[in-house]
Amino acid sequence: MLIQNEVENFNVEAVNSGLKKKRPSLYAARKKIFPKRAYGSFRRLKWIIMAVTLSIYYLTPWLRWDRGSFAPDQAVLVDLANRRFYFFFIEIWPQEFYYVAGLLIMAGLGLFLITSVAGRVWCGYTCPQTVWVDLFLVVERFFEGDRNQRMALDKAPWTLSKIWKRVAKHSTWLVIAILTGGAWIFYFADAPTLLGQLVHFDAPSVAYSTIGILTATTYIFGGLMREQVCTYMCPWPRIQAAMLDENSLVVTYNDWRGEPRSRHQKKAIAQGLPVGDCVDCKACVAVCPMGIDIRQGQQLECITCALCIDACNGVMERVGRDRGLISYATLSDYNANMARAKDAEGHIVPSKVRDATGKLRDGFVHFRWREMVRLRTLIYLGIWLLIGLLMVASLATRDRLGAAVAHDRNPLYVRLSDGSIRNGYTLKISNMVTVPRDFSVSISGLTGATLELPGVVMRDDRSVVLRAEPDRVLTQRVLVIAPTEALAEPRHEFTFVISDVNGGERTTIDAVFEAPEDVAR
Template sequence: MIIIDNLQKEPAQFDVEAVNSAARRQPLYAPRQKIFPKRAEGFYRRLKWIIMAITLGIYYVTPWLTWDRGPHAPDQAVLLDLANYRFYFFFLEIWPQEFYYVAGLLVMAGVGLFLITSTVGRAWCGYTCPQTVWVDLFLQVERLIEGDRNARMKLDSAPWSVEKLAKRVSKHAIWILIGVATGGAWVFYFADAPTLFADLFTLRAPAVAYFTVAILTATTYTFGGLMREQVCTYMCPWPRIQAAMLDEHSLTVTYNDWRGEPRGKHSKKAAAAGQSLGDCVDCNACVAVCPMGIDIRDGQQLECITCALCIDACDNVMDKLGREKGLISYATLSDYNANMALATAGGPIAPERVRGETGALLPAIRQTNWRSVLRPRTLIYFAVWAAIGLGMLTAVSMRAEVGINVLHDRNPLYTLLSDGSIQNGYDVKILNMTNDVRVMTLSVEGLAGVTMTSPNIASEPTTSLTLSVDADLVLPLRLYLRVPSAGLASQTDIVMSVVSEDGEASATANARFEAPETP
């Protein structure tokens, strides 16, 4: 009996209004509307908890992972070594001149944004954006200390008391601690994490580390704790950009007013008066749980981050009322329009048009499913994205381990020596991009009778130079080539090459040998 009672009982209406409702708008400078998001429960809430655990886990754990690179390189798996201009990422070590890998990753991120947004809408905003994740975390702290929506509203309007002060102080203290942990984790990406961790607590870390932690603590606390939805609505360009990438087949959080309207609490009274109401009982649960404080029933709007908590809230209400879930759901605009056309048929929305005689939704009603994801636009995005990824992987796998750069002297182009031979000077750089000391042999091809000298290394002319290049370093070398002048053209193309002792790694560079014009 109790269950039936529950089913029959109409849910209480939340006293809540959207922060951006037309009635509330005012010209010029608007004061901020306080939002007290209620706790939501359901599939999307659980999904968001899981994604929060994964993203925060990646953020906090990554600097502590190790990766053995031998004695000549750091063993931190992910390390941005700014002082030595090296970026370590597990098996990969990137030098500054290889920054195009990062450019490639950024291009992939851009195309990935197109792909994700055109398929599942603003999923970045709703699930993975740091602002969303941290606000979620901060809200959870707030709920644990101050209680859920009603308790928080009561506390907010209550006069100051010891209890209120204690709750507020502990809430802000925990927020600041989270901020410190956020900034603290960030700096570990730039230095040896265990060393820096100890240094931070013993006040021996560099000033820039404390400064970075302080800045990130302040921004995390301010953006995640104090400003929350204001950041998304007023500061972030993303909502504007992402909205422009949606099309009529993108999934967006949608209020299906074709089955919800006309909304009303008292369906029996309305039925007695000869009117039929839609599924929306106007309980405002969707507004109460919204972290942005908006009403999804006003339609797609800039403020909506598509976190889908309103879907959870509404589904729970529909469950209690014994109606189909999905009054608010992920839907595409094209499905929504088709259903809307069915429900209106030229006039106002009429609930009976979408339901058959049994009261179930008509089979003609389009239910959005995952197939909306597969269409030429998204497949092309995916193909482009995957092609860049494969190209990058290929480039990484074929990455040279040694390198040679050659720069010919501009002044003088050549020097006449006492025996009549011609000498050219070069600045040569030999790159050892491996984590071991490498012995390499430098030689020149394309010039008959060429010999080389290098100040302080080889004073006697020789045909090749054997050099030891330290691990992960560049060896700068001043090199002189000399050739007998007989029969020498004014310009000769030559190739300089370095080969490692074991013959495994080699690199070549094109250069030129200059000589006077022979009359």
């Protein structure tokens, strides 16, 4: 019995030790990716988008827009100190934040629309992570060369040449990162003024700390982490699957015409062997910034940048085959082509795809633009346009005069020596334009009532004219005095009427006049 127990214990320990040895690590080490420079239409499109987006980001704070002498002349400015947002001729006040909310909703719906049509094209072309990684790769190639040179340099011992190249590359990355952080803070203050303060070390400490944080994140995300940000940190790869359907365009390896692969097509064809178009050159893998093989099908890491399409098209042209072995395609088209290319046993038959001259046979389905127009995309587009039109209409018709009134809480009323009742109010008038305006303030609905402004000599006890500074809120204490014979009940509703004396806007505010309980007796 003792021997049996020892054997069982030995077996348990052996199993546990085996499990410990075979247990996989919870964290995978990063494998360095050295993407090769691609050439083609999609790469040119990415260059154009990168140039446009970077220009917009770095140059926008320096654009000027004349708003007169009473408002800042920076075209795009988030003025946190005064709680204003300026965008060329549009000015947003805090109470108009619903416009920002509307823009965010439109951005979300636009992302859903684009993804349902063409997958992760946002990620592949306009996402800031993608744009800055492309910029950092330009710097890396400039100092270290293209893919093969960079791979060789990475494995080479540390020489003066390698040290110089690495120091130059990382120094340039840091300069770009600093410029990126600096450009961001220029959106929140007058750019020329803030730049002078930064140079002379007179800027607020929050400006330097913001530049430091954004410099670190840009350098780490764009230079060191790269594809890991898209794979592990960004939630969109895990969400986008819900946005796709069988008619969504995605980058696809058309294995119905690429299989079976052969590195020696001509020799295989001469021997009468069935071969597809793919020559297994791995050019698509070499140019992929995510380091994936698109021939393995759709993968979470794919950002739909289409560089693999450019690389494959170049190879197909050199071997005398049709372009489009890797292309944008829909799942429905892919399934239709796959069904046509297979035999009864489910195997791909190259002779069903190509004729004796090597040309693609007729009948294979290619993308048709009308496939983009379907109920799902129309719903997204309709909602997106509706929100946009509502926002434009609201901006075109919104009032630039705002007003609010608050009744004194203590005391609610004061009985004067002549028996009349006085109530105090705090009136706030928002002049939401960039020029000063005069506003007439009067009351309506309270018979015999008069107005008084503390410390102000008034010519008319029924109305008063107040001047509001441009783009500011005028706060004024107002006293309303009513005779007791005009008060039929303790609480009487009336209205403040505020209008531009130059015949412009007019607004009203409802208020309540408080009186003693015995006022109606």
